[in-house]
Amino acid sequence: MELLDGKLVSAKIKEDIKQEAAAFMASTGRKPHLVAILVGHDGASETYVASKMRNCELVGFESTNIHYEADVTEAELIAKIESLNADDRVDGLIVQLPLPAHINPERITEAIDYRKDVDGFHPVNLGRMQRNLPCFIPATPYGVMLMLDHYRIDTAGLHAVVVGRSNIVGSPMSILLARNSVPGNCTVTLTHSRTKNITEEVRRADIVVAAIGKKHFITPDMVKPGAIVIDVGINRETSTQTKSGYKLYGDVDFDGVAPKASWITPVPGGVGLMTIIGLLKNTLEAAKGTIYPR
Ligand code: GUN
Numbered sequence: 001m002e003l004l005d006g007k008l009v010s011a012k013i014k015e016d017i018k019q020e021a022a023a024f025m026a027s028t029g030r031k032p033h034l035v036a037i038l039v040g041h042d043g044a045s046e047t048y049v050a051s052k053m054r055n056c057e058l059v060g061f062e063s064t065n066i067h068y069e070a071d072v073t074e075a076e077l078i079a080k081i082e083s084l085n086a087d088d089r090v091d092g093l094i095v096q097l098p099l100p101a102h103i104n105p106e107r108i109t110e111a112i113d114y115r116k117d118v119d120g121f122h123p124v125n126l127g128r129m130q131r132n133l134p135c136f137i138p139a140t141p142y143g144v145m146l147m148l149d150h151y152r153i154d155t156a157g158l159h160a161v162v163v164g165r166s167n168i169v170g171s172p173m174s175i176l177l178a179r180n181s182v183p184g185n186c187t188v189t190l191t192h193s194r195t196k197n198i199t200e201e202v203r204r205a206d207i208v209v210a211a212i213g214k215k216h217f218i219t220p221d222m223v224k225p226g227a228i229v230i231d232v233g234i235n236r237e238t239s240t241q242t243k244s245g246y247k248l249y250g251d252v253d254f255d256g257v258a259p260k261a262s263w264i265t266p267v268p269g270g271v272g273l274m275t276i277i278g279l280l281k282n283t284l285e286a287a288k289g290t291i292y293p294r
Helices: 006-028 043-059 076-086 104-110 122-128 139-150 168-177 200-201 254-260 269-289
Strands: 033-039 063-067 093-095 159-162 187-191 207-210 230-231 236-239 244-249
Touching: 006 139, 006 269, 033 043, 033 269, 043 063, 043 269, 063 076, 063 122, 076 093, 076 104, 076 187, 076 200, 076 244, 122 168, 122 200, 139 168, 159 168, 159 200, 168 187, 168 207, 230 254
Parallel strands: 033 063, 033 093, 159 187, 159 207, 207 230
Antiparallel strands: 236 244
């Protein structure tokens, strides 16, 4: 078993991004700028946004966090998005999900100018991704692809089984793995809560991507010997043993599954760190105008 080490890979790519940000600053006199809108006080969301902002600063980007209380109206939020769309000083714009129930996430996603949609959630970016055209790719699946690429894992012809069909991870992951690209060229099965006999499906996988949000859902009996195992789960439980007061668990029973896997990502220290890389790379591309000319 070999580890797909998110700490190592993210640190290396972050160095590259830092140098590119410095070059961008030298030629334009400004920094790439990411704006993140956060609504309410979901603990995990607050942690993620703080980490995004901190990592922007680390690589020499400008970052702005706009925080609304949970009772903000959809109209207020859309008005803010429209003013940021029109602001030349803003390169990337994200709205952290999930949103409170009274706000329609589809309307918010479509309100963001697709040329600033560094989350890659807008239907224009989703459609372009499916067609293998230049676009912003959602940060987490993008991070997974960068990880596979870093370790030069040859995925062509492999059977990938994605567990979970979310807009943020499972669905775009299935598209990326199936595309005619490197990495990619997999035969993909997308499984979800209504899949009959999910264990049988996962057992056929050469690559398992677990993105279902259930602690240790993937057990050793579900994994074919030699499989590549990608764990996207970040399940938080309160703990008295850690400084932060909580402990993270993946969707994969790492200790049980690792001896059977050829490659595996740990949690923490795996895909989570790569998500930030995906977002930073998209923000840099947005500033440079390489995907959509400014
Ligand atoms: N919630 C969980 N993951 C993400 C993400 O990548 N972007 C946004 N905006 N919200 C999220």
